[in-house]
Amino acid sequence: MCAILIADDCPDTCCMDNLRDEDSLKAFGLHLRKLRESKKISQEALGFGAGSYQSTIIRIELGQSNPKLSTLIAIAKELNIPLSKLMTF
Numbered sequence: 001m002c003a004i005l006i007a008d009d010c011p012d013t014c015c016m017d018n019l020r021d022e023d024s025l026k027a028f029g030l031h032l033r034k035l036r037e038s039k040k041i042s043q044e045a046l047g048f049g050a051g052s053y054q055s056t057i058i059r060i061e062l063g064q065s066n067p068k069l070s071t072l073i074a075i076a077k078e079l080n081i082p083l084s085k086l087m088t089f
Contacts (some may be wrong), residue, residue: 002017005054019079021066022063023074025063025064025065025066026063027063027089028060028063028089029060029062029063029064030063030089031063031086031089032057032060032075032086033061035079035081035085035086036057036061036079039079039080042054043055043057043058043061046075046078046079048085049074049078050071050074050077050078051074052055052071052074052075057075059062072086072087
């Protein structure tokens with residue numbers, strides 16, 4: 001996968017940065033899933049309540065999406081937690 005992410009003129013550190021980003025997204029997704037499950041909220045209900053879709057929540061939880069700040073604020077509001085708690089993982 002790294003070879004796809006690195007352009008010809010890109011130093012090798014690009015690959016490492018992307019890997020760290022992927023790790024962070026996966027860690028955040030796991031954190032979100034634990035928070036959501038602790039509140040006994042389905043992915044569908046969270047997506048709907050946050051003005052999004054179930055598929056968006058699924059992709060975030062799998063670390064396949066880098067959500068916008070407005071999405072994170074809406075998710076925190078729907079989970080009834082401070083944004084800081086959502087962002088501490």
